[in-house]
Amino acid sequence: MTQTIIPVLPFNVNRVREDFPILAQKVHGKPLVYLDNAATTQKPQAVLDALAEYYTEHNANVHRAVHLLSERATRLHEEARTTVQRFLNAREAREVIWTRGTTEGINLVAQTYGRKNVGAGDEVIISAMEHHSNIVPWQMLCEEKGAILRVIAMNDDGELLLDEYEKLLGPRTKFVSVVHLSNALGTLNPVKRIIERAHEYGVPVLLDGAQAAYHVPLDVQELDCDFYAFSGHKLYGPTGIGVLYGKAELLDAMPPYQGGGDMIRSVTFEKTTYNVLPFKFEAGTPHIAGAIGLAAAINYITALGMDSIADHERDLLAYGTRALESVPGLRLVGTAREKASVLSFVLKDIHPYDLGVILDQQGVAIRTGHHCAQPVMDRFGIAATARASMACYNTREEIDVLVRGIHHAQKLLG
Numbered sequence: 001m002t003q004t005i006i007p008v009l010p011f012n013v014n015r016v017r018e019d020f021p022i023l024a025q026k027v028h029g030k031p032l033v034y035l036d037n038a039a040t041t042q043k044p045q046a047v048l049d050a051l052a053e054y055y056t057e058h059n060a061n062v063h064r065a066v067h068l069l070s071e072r073a074t075r076l077h078e079e080a081r082t083t084v085q086r087f088l089n090a091r092e093a094r095e096v097i098w099t100r101g102t103t104e105g106i107n108l109v110a111q112t113y114g115r116k117n118v119g120a121g122d123e124v125i126i127s128a129m130e131h132h133s134n135i136v137p138w139q140m141l142c143e144e145k146g147a148i149l150r151v152i153a154m155n156d157d158g159e160l161l162l163d164e165y166e167k168l169l170g171p172r173t174k175f176v177s178v179v180h181l182s183n184a185l186g187t188l189n190p191v192k193r194i195i196e197r198a199h200e201y202g203v204p205v206l207l208d209g210a211q212a213a214y215h216v217p218l219d220v221q222e223l224d225c226d227f228y229a230f231s232g233h234k235l236y237g238p239t240g241i242g243v244l245y246g247k248a249e250l251l252d253a254m255p256p257y258q259g260g261g262d263m264i265r266s267v268t269f270e271k272t273t274y275n276v277l278p279f280k281f282e283a284g285t286p287h288i289a290g291a292i293g294l295a296a297a298i299n300y301i302t303a304l305g306m307d308s309i310a311d312h313e314r315d316l317l318a319y320g321t322r323a324l325e326s327v328p329g330l331r332l333v334g335t336a337r338e339k340a341s342v343l344s345f346v347l348k349d350i351h352p353y354d355l356g357v358i359l360d361q362q363g364v365a366i367r368t369g370h371h372c373a374q375p376v377m378d379r380f381g382i383a384a385t386a387r388a389s390m391a392c393y394n395t396r397e398e399i400d401v402l403v404r405g406i407h408h409a410q411k412l413l414g
């Protein structure tokens with residue numbers, strides 16, 4: 001058997017940085033050190049070009065006309081869907097639904113699958129490390145239905161307690177929705193096991209993949225998750241576009257989410273019949289340029305190699321963890337064994353907000369606050385953390401700048 005050998009260039013972070021024009025700028029007279037990637041990532045030139053090219057050369061509405069531009073826009077929009085399908089290794093392109101982002105994907109499932117299948121006394125399981133967008137939609141559903149929200153606890157390292165999870169599962173469980181990779185702690189959850197256990201009870205599982213999608217190679221068939229939601233803007237793509245993957249048989253059986261154009265087959269004042277997948281869940285004119293931009297982002301990171309990116313980020317995580325642990329008075333929050341490149345921490349006697357302001361003066365962008373995960377902060381008995389989160393274009397030198405900035409803040413405020 002002959003094997004095709006695809007030449008993979010060694011990962012060269014300085015070469016990668018050249019693809020991101022925004023990184024070349026100075027802020028407050030200092031070179032930008034962008035370490036707020038868990039909030040959103042920067043966009044490579046390939047994505048900027050795809051957006052500009054779409055609006056410059058192809059712009060038209062999709063699915064509606066026979067004219068050439070509309071045909072072209074429709075083709076590009078559907079090719080983008082196929083790109084996502086391959087990226088996720090979904091069985092079929094119709095299992096890929098365009099959304100505005102992770103938040104909308106989770107709300108879609110709560111409001112369609114959830115409202116249809118969860119009733120009074122039933123239970124929905126989430127975890128103690130969820131983003132608000134994977135808490136509130138389920139709370140709203142449970143409130144409406146008289147159902148109960150159950151929460152998988154975690155240990156002091158920020159790891160889920162799987163024994164506790166198994167005790168929560170039972171005949172009343174109707175849905176499990178957990179984060180694949182925590183934005184606040186960096187924990188990479190054992191989602192395959194979580195899914196297997198839920199399936200033993202016939203319970204479907206949604207994964208919040210907002211963070212995992214740009215750090216971890218994905219295969220929804222291998223994971224056997226029932227739904228997977230992620231956002232384009234965290235995956236080096238545009239804002240306002242995201243993806244909900246769902247197994248076709250589940251999506252087919254679900255009622256539509258929003259009503260309007262494109263999601264219908266026929267409409268009379270007496271009765272409307274709904275379109276087939278994926279259009280049943282895509283009411284109104286979609287974010288065509290966003291979908292094309294997201295596909296460009298996926299092509300970009302696929303060409304870099306998801307494994308190479310993960311290796312590079314693992315190195316940054318190890319280097320950054322060591323560097324931060326050497327800072328006196330600094331405590332890391334989130335020390336799971338399985339972790340991605342997120343470093344959340346608190347400093348003795350310095351409020352994260354004050355640190356953030358001083359670091360900004362040094363050109364260093366980090367996030368401070370509760371990271372849309374207030375229950376996580378409560379669990380660790382703190383109000384906020386400072387969070388440095390790394391992406392494919394970050395370097396060890398940038399972590400050195402961060403650490404020098406922290407020392408500087410300690411001198412000023414300590």
Ligand SMILES: *Cc1c(COP(=O)(O)O)cnc(C)c1O
Nearest residue numbers: 101102103131133183210211231
């Ligand atoms: C960012 C994020 C979300 C929400 O994503 P949106 O793009 O704001 O919809 C949900 N979960 C996690 C883990 C996140 O990091």
